[in-house]
Amino acid sequence: MTDYQPIPLEGFREYPQDEMRARAEAFYGEIKRRHTVRQISGRPVSREVIEACLRAAGTAPSGANHQPWHFAVISDPAIKGKVRAAAEEEERTFYAGRASEDWLEALKPLGTDENKPYLEAAPYLIAIFGQRRGGIEPGENVKNYYVTESVGIATGFLIAALHHAGLATLTHTPAPMNFLTEICGRPSTEKPFLLLVVGYPAEGATIPVHATIKKPLEQITSWL
Numbered sequence: 653m654t655d656y657q658p659i660p661l662e663g664f665r666e667y668p669q670d671e672m673r674a675r676a677e678a679f680y681g682e683i684k685r686r687h688t689v690r691q692i693s694g695r696p697v698s699r700e701v702i703e704a705c706l707r708a709a710g711t712a713p714s715g716a717n718h719q720p721w722h723f724a725v726i727s728d729p730a731i732k733g734k735v736r737a738a739a740e741e742e743e744r745t746f747y748a749g750r751a752s753e754d755w756l757e758a759l760k761p762l763g764t765d766e767n768k769p770y771l772e773a774a775p776y777l778i779a780i781f782g783q784r785r786g787g788i789e790p791g792e793n794v795k796n797y798y799v800t801e802s803v804g805i806a807t808g809f810l811i812a813a814l815h816h817a818g819l820a821t822l823t824h825t826p827a828p829m830n831f832l833t834e835i836c837g838r839p840s841t842e843k844p845f846l847l848l849v850v851g852y853p854a855e856g857a858t859i860p861v862h863a864t865i866k867k868p869l870e871q872i873t874s875w876l
């Protein structure tokens with residue numbers, strides 16, 4: 653690892669107060685239109701757009717800047733089919749009894765079940781992995797830190813970037829997700845974090861009313 657070497661901060665932009673306020677409100681206005689979409693169309697999406705969004709995700713802060721993430725981008729219909737089959741198998745046991753009564757109760761307003769047609773319909777599935785070991789340089793094998801936090805933040809960036817580009821996403825977390833390691837050919841030092849389904853919303857796509865309820869500021873903050 654190289655020693656500390658400072659260079660000037662160049663990208664930072666300061667805005668006049670009015671503009672700062674307007675930008676903050678504008679961002680909120682845009683991000684609040686994001687919703688998880690469970691009806692995804694098969695309409696193709698350009699790979700360049702996905703690449704740009706992944707580059708944005710890759711700028712996320714991470715423990716010791718090790719960037720402990722891997723994004724396996726699946727567009728091959730045969731692989732999507734395998735993912736769907738494996739995910740639905742897990743989900744069948746989940747909905748048939750592995751999930752607690754409380755959990756199933758909590759899911760009712762979402763209207764989900766064990767059928768996951770979007771795993772085949774969507775143009776892209778992005779399987780996101782956290783790397784327990786790695787480092788920055790290719791081939792490095794040092795310990796990574798705050799892996800879950802880092803991958804979570806990068807995933808947040810990715811979801812925001814895709815929404816900003818005009819695409820819908822669905823965060824899918826079949827439990828357990830170990831089948832993703834094998835299907836994507838990832839090493840056992842990586843842990844599947846989440847499967848992101850990406851595409852355009854299907855014609856007439858709906859969302860649950862439940863999803864529109866966002867806690868007001870007073871409920872999610874305290875100012876000390």
Ligand code: IYR
Nearest residue numbers: 743759764765824825826827
């Ligand atoms: N993985 C299941 C169940 C599920 C769990 C939660 I927590 C959700 O917010 C949504 C679904 C499924 O995908 O159906």
